[in-house]
Amino acid sequence: MTEMQEKLVFSRPESVIDRPTHYCPGCHHGIAHRLVGELLDEMNLAENSLLVASIGCSVFLYNYLDVDAVEAPHGRAPAVATGVKRARPDNFVFTYQGDGDLASIGMAEIMHAANRGEKICVVFVNNTVYGMTGGQMAPTTLIGQKTTTTPAGRCITHEGAPIRMAEIIASLGGVAYAARGSLDSVKNISAAKKHLRKAFDCQLNATGFGFVELLSGCPTNWKMTPVQANERLQNEMIPYFPLGVFKDISEEGGIC
Amino acid sequence: MSKQPERIFIKGNEAIARGALAARCKCFFGYPITPQNDIPEFMSSEIIKAGGDFVQAESEVAAANMLLGAGAAGIRAMTSSSSPGMSLKQEAISYMAGSEIPAVIVNMNRGGPGLGDIGPAQGDYYQSTRGGGHGDYRHFTFGPGTVQEAYDLTIRAFDIAFEHRTPVLILGDAILGQMKEPITPWVPEGVDDEAGRDWAITGRTNARETAREKRLIKSLFLGEGELAGQNRHLQAKYDAWTDMAECEQFETEDAELIICAYGSIGRIAKSTVRAFRKQGKKVGLFRPITLYPFPSADLKKLAQAGKRFLTIEHNLGQMVDDVRLAIRTVADSDFFPIYPGNLPTPDELEAPILACLEGK
Amino acid sequence: MSRIEVREDRCKGCLLCTTVCPVDIIVQSDRFNVSGYKVVEVPEELKAKCTGCASCAMICPDIAITVYKTPRKKGGK
Numbered sequence: 205m206t207e208m209q210e211k212l213v214f215s216r217p218e219s220v221i222d223r224p225t226h227y228c229p230g231c232h233h234g235i236a237h238r239l240v241g242e243l244l245d246e247m248n249l250a251e252n253s254l255l256v257a258s259i260g261c262s263v264f265l266y267n268y269l270d271v272d273a274v275e276a277p278h279g280r281a282p283a284v285a286t287g288v289k290r291a292r293p294d295n296f297v298f299t300y301q302g303d304g305d306l307a308s309i310g311m312a313e314i315m316h317a318a319n320r321g322e323k324i325c326v327v328f329v330n331n332t333v334y335g336m337t338g339g340q341m342a343p344t345t346l347i348g349q350k351t352t353t354t355p356a357g358r359c360i361t362h363e364g365a366p367i368r369m370a371e372i373i374a375s376l377g378g379v380a381y382a383a384r385g386s387l388d389s390v391k392n393i394s395a396a397k398k399h400l401r402k403a404f405d406c407q408l409n410a411t412g413f414g415f416v417e418l419l420s421g422c423p424t425n426w427k428m429t430p431v432q433a434n435e436r437l438q439n440e441m442i443p444y445f446p447l448g449v450f451k452d453i454s455e456e457g458g459i460c
Numbered sequence: 461m462s463k464q465p466e467r468i469f470i471k472g473n474e475a476i477a478r479g480a481l482a483a484r485c486k487c488f489f490g491y492p493i494t495p496q497n498d499i500p501e502f503m504s505s506e507i508i509k510a511g512g513d514f515v516q517a518e519s520e521v522a523a524a525n526m527l528l529g530a531g532a533a534g535i536r537a538m539t540s541s542s543s544p545g546m547s548l549k550q551e552a553i554s555y556m557a558g559s560e561i562p563a564v565i566v567n568m569n570r571g572g573p574g575l576g577d578i579g580p581a582q583g584d585y586y587q588s589t590r591g592g593g594h595g596d597y598r599h600f601t602f603g604p605g606t607v608q609e610a611y612d613l614t615i616r617a618f619d620i621a622f623e624h625r626t627p628v629l630i631l632g633d634a635i636l637g638q639m640k641e642p643i644t645p646w647v648p649e650g651v652d653d654e655a656g657r658d659w660a661i662t663g664r665t666n667a668r669e670t671a672r673e674k675r676l677i678k679s680l681f682l683g684e685g686e687l688a689g690q691n692r693h694l695q696a697k698y699d700a701w702t703d704m705a706e707c708e709q710f711e712t713e714d715a716e717l718i719i720c721a722y723g724s725i726g727r728i729a730k731s732t733v734r735a736f737r738k739q740g741k742k743v744g745l746f747r748p749i750t751l752y753p754f755p756s757a758d759l760k761k762l763a764q765a766g767k768r769f770l771t772i773e774h775n776l777g778q779m780v781d782d783v784r785l786a787i788r789t790v791a792d793s794d795f796f797p798i799y800p801g802n803l804p805t806p807d808e809l810e811a812p813i814l815a816c817l818e819g820k
Numbered sequence: 821m822s823r824i825e826v827r828e829d830r831c832k833g834c835l836l837c838t839t840v841c842p843v844d845i846i847v848q849s850d851r852f853n854v855s856g857y858k859v860v861e862v863p864e865e866l867k868a869k870c871t872g873c874a875s876c877a878m879i880c881p882d883i884a885i886t887v888y889k890t891p892r893k894k895g896g897k
């Protein structure tokens with residue numbers, strides 16, 4: 205067997221600080237962080253980036269990414285990012301938000317930042333629960349899903365239907381890119397990274413608001429093993445939250 | 461500072477907006493509410509001309525959080541609102557206080573509670589001086605009484621915000637906002653547009669800087685003893701403001717009775733005091749200019765000199781608590797409320813002052 | 821021979837990596853790390869099968885896996 209020099213093909217991206225995370229085993233926040241970190245490295249953005257962190261299990265993201273960061277109140281990250289970007293238009297500005305944060309308490313802020321076409325990127329982690337506070341119903345909780353506040357399962361007549369954010373964001377004028385990916389499999393993780401890269405590009409080209417929803421597992425609050433959580437994600441979440449690109453103005457010939 | 465010679469005749473709202481531009485405010489975040497609409501309307505074009513940016517936010521919640529972001533980025537920024545909108549801004553103000561973000565906030569106080577009315581009132585005094593949101597914090601609060609003062613204090617508000625890394629509130633009311641007066645505008649010299657360079661989030665390749673550690677602006681302190689440390693640090697900062705308290709004293713030296721009033725009511729009370737003086741009655745005015753820090757030491761000196769006090773406010777009795785705290789070991793203060801919803805006039809104040817004088 | 825390194829202090833034993841390895845060589849060990857998680861490993865006898873595809877590292881939420889690939893020369897076995 206003739207062998208060549210071995211090559212390092214996968215290691216921690218430099219933008220992700222070398223320290224253990226506080227996440228539960230199998231929590232997909234770690235994957236989402238890593239994808240963001242890889243892109244900050246690959247696109248040479250780390251030095252110029254300003255992170256607006258949100259409130260949820262990912263509140264400590266600012267301890268994990270090696271970029272300047274500010275903490276936003278629960279749900280307000282898109283408004284805070286608007287202020288940051290207007291103050292420093294030459295910086296790369298992004299938020300990272302959970303589904304309770306973005307699609308419930310922060311619904312007004314996300315809709316209007318998107319509609320104004322703020323030149324920011326939003327990484328949206330949809331795990332169908334309020335993870336940090338112990339697994340209560342989120343606006344994205346699936347019909348029939350048991351949570352600590354829907355012990356009998358979410359009921360459409362009582363709690364309404366789960367909100368599909370990527371589609372809603374895609375319908376707004378200022379949005380340059382809106383897509384939904386998933387972190388359950390190697391193939392989907394690769395696709396998710398491509399979505400993120402496109403959304404980041406939209407800010408760099410100043411075409412508009414970039415939004416990527418990432419379907420993610422919360423094994424702890426789903427009361428499953430990480431492996432079972434991935435199966436649920438594939439069998440129950442993806443059918444309701446279809447993967448794909450819902451808007452991409454670069455494909456449409458861009459804006460002037 | 462270079463005084464420009466010309467006089468202009470403008471409303472208090474416009475004076476605040478012009479003061480902010482003179483202070484090189486670079487971002488304004490607004491939301492419509494009477495009686496402060498002149499400020500965002502003026503800013504929507506003027507701040508752009510000055511090379512800044514304007515956003516009409518989707519709500520006061522968003523406007524205050526945009527302010528938080530711009531402040532964290534180390535930029536001179538501002539928002540303005542009136543009472544119902546101020547309730548919504550409190551969450552962000554608490555975060556700004558906790559994470560020490562400089563910002564200037566204007567409240568043109570209207571009648572409450574609830575939707576109240578759109579007339580003047582001083583019902584937001586507690587909210588403005590106690591830290592109106594959750595947690596234990598204070599912010600610097602000015603209570604201008606004239607249009608010129610509104611202009612001057614707005615300029616100073618930006619300096620204090622950055623020097624002390626704190627939100628600064630300018631508390632006016634519908635009278636101050638709508639009242640037109642001649643003022644002499646001036647432009648401060650040597651404003652440092654990058655005053656936040658040592659702590660703000662700028663990205664690490666900011667042209668003015670060499671490579672440095674990442675920066676983090678936050679109010680969450682979970683580590684052992686961390687939050688207590690932060691609270692101790694904040695309290696020490698607030699304590700150090702005591703010496704910065706300011707007031708106007710008018711005819712207090714030989715006065716038997718001192719009227720304590722701030723803002724527009726302070727200004728109206730001054731006319732009443734003048735009228736009494738013409739009749740030879742020994743009345744004076746004590747008008748706090750900083751509401752937080754409250755000018756307690758000056759007030760206490762007056763109490764020690766044997767004066768009596770009557771506090772008049774356009775609310776049901778809020779600042780009177782601070783007056784009483786300031787003089788509590790030596791004297792007390794009477795209180796006369798002007799009910800929010802009623803418009804105060806100099807004549808109206810005569811009867812309670814006279815009663816107080818004669819009730820001796 | 822391609823290979824992976826598992827940082828045992830970072831592994832949380834979630835086993836997600838074991839589900840994606842195309843040659844099925846990652847298994848749970850009987851070792852616990854300092855945080856009390858039962859870490860994964862590639863048993864000695866299976867190591868040679870690693871293709872260096874990095875699937876395991878891609879799905880690991882804790883960046884516990886580093887992958888080294890040794891490309892084989894044409895004609896190599």
Ligand SMILES: Cc1ncc(C[n+]2csc(CCOP(=O)(O)OP(=O)(O)O)c2C)c(N)n1
Nearest residue numbers: 259260261278302303304305333334335336
């Ligand atoms: C104003 C306010 N309300 C409520 C909370 C409590 N809280 C903290 S995190 C959270 C929900 C987070 O859920 P999500 O955004 O889905 O993030 P996850 O933890 O699932 O990643 C809530 C409600 C808060 N911090 N602030």
Ligand code: SF4
Nearest residue numbers: 227228231261335422
């Ligand atoms: S509770 Fe859920 S979202 Fe939070 S760290 Fe654990 S698995 Fe992740």
Ligand code: SF4
Nearest residue numbers: 841870871873874876
């Ligand atoms: S690199 Fe590929 S083949 Fe090697 S252990 Fe990981 S998943 Fe298996």
Ligand code: SF4
Nearest residue numbers: 831832834835837880
């Ligand atoms: S995916 Fe990572 S954390 Fe999970 S078992 Fe494998 S190496 Fe450990």
Ligand SMILES: [Mg+2]
Nearest residue numbers: 302303333335
């Ligand atoms: Mg969630």
